[in-house]
Amino acid sequence: MNLILFGPPGSGKGTQAKLLEKRMGFRHLSTGDLLREAIEKDTSLGRKAKEYVDQGQLVPDGLIGSIVKIKLGDLHSECVNFLFDGYPRTLEQVKQLEMIFSDFSMGSYQVISLDVSDEEVIKRLSGRLSCPQCGSGYNLNYKKPEHSGMCDKCRSALVRRSDDTQETIRERLKVYHHQTKPVLDYFDKTGTLTRIPGESDEEIIFQSIKRAMKG
Ligand code: AMP
Numbered sequence: 001m002n003l004i005l006f007g008p009p010g011s012g013k014g015t016q017a018k019l020l021e022k023r024m025g026f027r028h029l030s031t032g033d034l035l036r037e038a039i040e041k042d043t044s045l046g047r048k049a050k051e052y053v054d055q056g057q058l059v060p061d062g063l064i065g066s067i068v069k070i071k072l073g074d075l076h077s078e079c080v081n082f083l084f085d086g087y088p089r090t091l092e093q094v095k096q097l098e099m100i101f102s103d104f105s106m107g108s109y110q111v112i113s114l115d116v117s118d119e120e121v122i123k124r125l126s127g128r129l130s131c132p133q134c135g136s137g138y139n140l141n142y143k144k145p146e147h148s149g150m151c152d153k154c155r156s157a158l159v160r161r162s163d164d165t166q167e168t169i170r171e172r173l174k175v176y177h178h179q180t181k182p183v184l185d186y187f188d189k190t191g192t193l194t195r196i197p198g199e200s201d202e203e204i205i206f207q208s209i210k211r212a213m214k215g
Contacts, residue, residue: 001214002106004084006184007114008176009169010121010128011198012205015137016114017085019206026083027075033085034067035059053163056171058089058179065096076104084109089180111187112209114198118173125169129158 003026005013014030021028035053038046045063052059068087075082088094101109116124127141129149133156138145146152163172187193194212198205 002082002084002101002109003213004088004109004111004187005114006111006187006193007198008116008118008121008180009172010125011114011116012202013085013114015202016206016209017083019202020083020209023206024210025080027078027080028083028085029068029071029075029087030085031064031068031087031089034071038067054168056163056168056175058175061090061092061096064089064093065100068096069100072100072104072106076106082106088183091182091186094183094186109192110212110214111193112212113184113187113193113195114205115195116198120199121173122166122169125164126166128164129160131156132159 003020005017005020007013014032017026017028017030020026035046035049039050039053040046045067048063049059058064064087072082084097088097097109101107123141124139127139129138129140129145130136131138131151131154134151134154136151136153137143138151138158145158149158150156151158163169184193196205196208196212
Protein backbone atom coordinates (compact mmCIF):
# COMPACT_ATOMS: atom_id res chain seq x y z
CA MET A 1 0.00 0.00 0.00
CA ASN A 2 1.29 3.45 -0.96
CA LEU A 3 0.56 6.43 1.25
CA ILE A 4 -0.05 10.08 0.44
CA LEU A 5 0.54 12.43 3.37
CA PHE A 6 -1.57 15.49 2.88
CA GLY A 7 -1.87 18.78 4.77
CA PRO A 8 -0.97 22.47 4.68
CA PRO A 9 2.68 23.57 4.78
CA GLY A 10 3.99 23.07 8.31
CA SER A 11 1.43 20.40 9.20
CA GLY A 12 4.20 17.95 10.09
CA LYS A 13 4.17 15.83 6.91
CA GLY A 14 7.96 15.76 6.74
CA THR A 15 8.35 14.78 10.40
CA GLN A 16 5.81 11.97 10.11
CA ALA A 17 7.25 10.83 6.78
CA LYS A 18 10.67 10.40 8.40
CA LEU A 19 9.14 8.31 11.21
CA LEU A 20 7.14 6.19 8.75
CA GLU A 21 10.25 5.62 6.65
CA LYS A 22 12.39 4.66 9.64
CA ARG A 23 9.87 2.49 11.48
CA MET A 24 7.73 1.06 8.69
CA GLY A 25 10.03 0.88 5.68
CA PHE A 26 8.24 3.33 3.40
CA ARG A 27 10.26 5.05 0.66
CA HIS A 28 9.77 8.78 1.36
CA LEU A 29 9.31 10.95 -1.70
CA SER A 30 8.99 14.69 -1.07
CA THR A 31 8.61 16.95 -4.11
CA GLY A 32 9.70 19.91 -1.94
CA ASP A 33 12.97 18.10 -1.07
CA LEU A 34 13.54 17.14 -4.73
CA LEU A 35 13.04 20.78 -5.77
CA ARG A 36 15.34 22.15 -3.02
CA GLU A 37 18.01 19.64 -4.08
CA ALA A 38 17.71 20.74 -7.72
CA ILE A 39 17.89 24.41 -6.67
CA GLU A 40 20.94 23.74 -4.48
CA LYS A 41 22.70 21.94 -7.36
CA ASP A 42 21.66 24.71 -9.75
CA THR A 43 20.33 22.26 -12.36
CA SER A 44 18.14 23.55 -15.19
CA LEU A 45 15.06 22.25 -13.33
CA GLY A 46 16.26 23.99 -10.17
CA ARG A 47 16.69 27.29 -12.01
CA LYS A 48 13.16 27.01 -13.44
CA ALA A 49 11.65 26.08 -10.06
CA LYS A 50 13.45 28.63 -7.87
CA GLU A 51 11.34 31.70 -8.59
CA TYR A 52 8.11 29.80 -7.81
CA VAL A 53 9.46 28.27 -4.59
CA ASP A 54 10.87 31.60 -3.36
CA GLN A 55 7.52 33.30 -3.92
CA GLY A 56 5.49 30.52 -2.28
CA GLN A 57 3.81 29.62 -5.58
CA LEU A 58 3.31 26.15 -6.97
CA VAL A 59 5.86 24.97 -9.52
CA PRO A 60 4.04 24.24 -12.83
CA ASP A 61 2.39 20.81 -12.98
CA GLY A 62 4.40 19.74 -16.04
CA LEU A 63 7.74 20.22 -14.24
CA ILE A 64 6.52 18.42 -11.12
CA GLY A 65 5.11 15.55 -13.20
CA SER A 66 8.48 15.07 -14.90
CA ILE A 67 10.50 14.92 -11.69
CA VAL A 68 8.08 12.50 -10.03
CA LYS A 69 8.00 10.29 -13.11
CA ILE A 70 11.80 10.24 -13.43
CA LYS A 71 12.24 9.47 -9.72
CA LEU A 72 9.64 6.68 -9.73
CA GLY A 73 11.05 5.34 -13.00
CA ASP A 74 14.32 4.82 -11.10
CA LEU A 75 12.74 3.45 -7.94
CA HIS A 76 9.50 1.59 -8.64
CA SER A 77 11.21 -1.72 -9.40
CA GLU A 78 12.53 -1.78 -5.80
CA CYS A 79 9.04 -3.07 -4.91
CA VAL A 80 8.64 -0.89 -1.87
CA ASN A 81 5.70 1.10 -0.59
CA PHE A 82 6.01 4.77 -1.43
CA LEU A 83 5.11 7.66 0.80
CA PHE A 84 4.29 10.87 -1.05
CA ASP A 85 4.82 14.09 0.86
CA GLY A 86 3.70 17.35 -0.77
CA TYR A 87 2.38 15.63 -3.93
CA PRO A 88 -0.19 15.83 -5.46
CA ARG A 89 -1.05 19.50 -4.83
CA THR A 90 -3.44 20.17 -7.74
CA LEU A 91 -6.20 18.17 -9.44
CA GLU A 92 -3.96 18.00 -12.54
CA GLN A 93 -1.26 16.36 -10.40
CA VAL A 94 -3.82 13.82 -9.18
CA LYS A 95 -4.40 12.85 -12.83
CA GLN A 96 -0.61 12.58 -13.35
CA LEU A 97 -0.23 10.45 -10.25
CA GLU A 98 -2.97 8.07 -11.29
CA MET A 99 -1.40 7.73 -14.74
CA ILE A 100 2.05 7.08 -13.22
CA PHE A 101 0.56 4.47 -10.86
CA SER A 102 -1.04 2.72 -13.80
CA ASP A 103 2.10 2.95 -16.04
CA PHE A 104 4.34 1.51 -13.31
CA SER A 105 1.70 -0.95 -11.95
CA MET A 106 2.09 0.52 -8.48
CA GLY A 107 -1.19 -0.71 -7.00
CA SER A 108 -3.37 1.51 -4.85
CA TYR A 109 -2.87 4.36 -2.40
CA GLN A 110 -4.37 5.70 0.77
CA VAL A 111 -4.47 9.37 1.75
CA ILE A 112 -3.89 10.64 5.28
CA SER A 113 -4.42 14.32 5.94
CA LEU A 114 -2.93 16.13 8.95
CA ASP A 115 -5.33 18.86 10.05
CA VAL A 116 -3.63 21.97 11.43
CA SER A 117 -5.06 25.50 11.74
CA ASP A 118 -3.59 28.45 9.80
CA GLU A 119 -2.62 30.10 13.08
CA GLU A 120 -0.59 27.05 14.12
CA VAL A 121 1.03 26.81 10.65
CA ILE A 122 2.23 30.41 10.91
CA LYS A 123 3.61 29.83 14.41
CA ARG A 124 5.43 26.66 13.36
CA LEU A 125 6.91 27.90 10.08
CA SER A 126 7.98 31.31 11.34
CA GLY A 127 10.09 29.68 14.08
CA ARG A 128 11.47 26.76 12.07
CA LEU A 129 15.24 26.24 11.91
CA SER A 130 17.25 23.23 10.83
CA CYS A 131 20.80 21.98 10.87
CA PRO A 132 22.23 21.63 7.33
CA GLN A 133 24.87 19.22 8.68
CA CYS A 134 22.94 16.57 10.66
CA GLY A 135 19.33 17.42 9.73
CA SER A 136 18.13 18.12 13.31
CA GLY A 137 15.08 20.36 13.50
CA TYR A 138 14.38 23.20 15.97
CA ASN A 139 11.69 25.78 16.50
CA LEU A 140 12.09 29.17 18.16
CA ASN A 141 8.44 29.01 19.26
CA TYR A 142 8.56 25.45 20.69
CA LYS A 143 11.94 23.76 20.80
CA LYS A 144 14.76 26.28 20.95
CA PRO A 145 18.40 25.22 20.53
CA GLU A 146 20.47 25.48 23.74
CA HIS A 147 22.77 28.09 22.16
CA SER A 148 21.14 30.60 19.87
CA GLY A 149 21.55 29.71 16.18
CA MET A 150 23.65 26.61 16.87
CA CYS A 151 22.82 22.89 16.55
CA ASP A 152 22.78 21.11 19.96
CA LYS A 153 24.07 17.89 18.40
CA CYS A 154 26.84 18.94 15.99
CA ARG A 155 27.32 22.68 16.74
CA SER A 156 26.79 23.72 13.10
CA ALA A 157 25.08 27.04 12.35
CA LEU A 158 21.32 26.57 11.97
CA VAL A 159 19.54 27.76 8.84
CA ARG A 160 16.03 28.99 8.02
CA ARG A 161 14.35 27.84 4.79
CA SER A 162 14.30 30.69 2.25
CA ASP A 163 10.51 30.32 1.89
CA ASP A 164 9.85 30.46 5.65
CA THR A 165 9.49 34.27 5.72
CA GLN A 166 6.25 35.84 7.04
CA GLU A 167 5.20 37.03 3.58
CA THR A 168 5.92 33.74 1.82
CA ILE A 169 4.28 31.67 4.57
CA ARG A 170 1.04 33.67 4.08
CA GLU A 171 1.28 33.17 0.31
CA ARG A 172 1.86 29.41 0.71
CA LEU A 173 -1.22 29.18 2.93
CA LYS A 174 -3.29 31.10 0.38
CA VAL A 175 -2.08 28.77 -2.38
CA TYR A 176 -2.94 25.77 -0.17
CA HIS A 177 -6.53 26.95 0.38
CA HIS A 178 -7.15 27.89 -3.26
CA GLN A 179 -5.23 25.34 -5.30
CA THR A 180 -4.59 22.36 -3.04
CA LYS A 181 -7.76 22.06 -0.93
CA PRO A 182 -9.81 20.84 -3.95
CA VAL A 183 -7.52 17.79 -4.00
CA LEU A 184 -8.60 17.00 -0.43
CA ASP A 185 -12.27 17.22 -1.46
CA TYR A 186 -11.55 14.87 -4.37
CA PHE A 187 -9.88 12.29 -2.13
CA ASP A 188 -12.75 12.62 0.33
CA LYS A 189 -15.26 11.81 -2.41
CA THR A 190 -13.28 8.80 -3.63
CA GLY A 191 -13.19 7.29 -0.13
CA THR A 192 -9.39 7.17 0.08
CA LEU A 193 -9.07 9.86 2.75
CA THR A 194 -8.59 9.71 6.52
CA ARG A 195 -8.24 12.98 8.45
CA ILE A 196 -6.13 13.14 11.58
CA PRO A 197 -5.76 16.03 14.05
CA GLY A 198 -2.20 17.28 13.52
CA GLU A 199 -1.64 19.56 16.50
CA SER A 200 -0.69 17.04 19.17
CA ASP A 201 2.59 15.37 20.05
CA GLU A 202 4.42 13.78 17.09
CA GLU A 203 4.30 10.30 18.66
CA ILE A 204 0.52 10.51 19.19
CA ILE A 205 0.08 11.60 15.57
CA PHE A 206 2.31 8.76 14.40
CA GLN A 207 0.17 6.21 16.30
CA SER A 208 -3.01 7.73 14.79
CA ILE A 209 -1.53 7.36 11.30
CA LYS A 210 -0.62 3.75 12.02
CA ARG A 211 -4.15 3.00 13.22
CA ALA A 212 -5.62 4.67 10.13
CA MET A 213 -3.53 2.59 7.74
CA LYS A 214 -5.39 -0.21 6.02
CA GLY A 215 -3.55 -3.41 5.20
P1 AMP B 1 7.23 21.80 0.65
O1 AMP B 1 8.62 21.46 1.09
O2 AMP B 1 6.40 20.61 0.35
O3 AMP B 1 6.55 22.77 1.59
O4 AMP B 1 7.38 22.57 -0.75
C1 AMP B 1 8.11 23.78 -0.85
C2 AMP B 1 7.77 24.48 -2.15
O5 AMP B 1 8.10 23.64 -3.27
C3 AMP B 1 6.28 24.80 -2.35
O6 AMP B 1 5.89 26.02 -1.71
C4 AMP B 1 6.21 24.88 -3.87
O7 AMP B 1 6.75 26.10 -4.34
C5 AMP B 1 7.14 23.76 -4.31
N1 AMP B 1 6.44 22.45 -4.43
C6 AMP B 1 6.63 21.33 -3.67
N2 AMP B 1 5.84 20.33 -4.06
C7 AMP B 1 5.11 20.82 -5.10
C8 AMP B 1 4.09 20.28 -5.93
N3 AMP B 1 3.64 19.02 -5.76
N4 AMP B 1 3.56 21.08 -6.89
C9 AMP B 1 4.01 22.34 -7.08
N5 AMP B 1 4.95 22.93 -6.34
C10 AMP B 1 5.51 22.17 -5.35
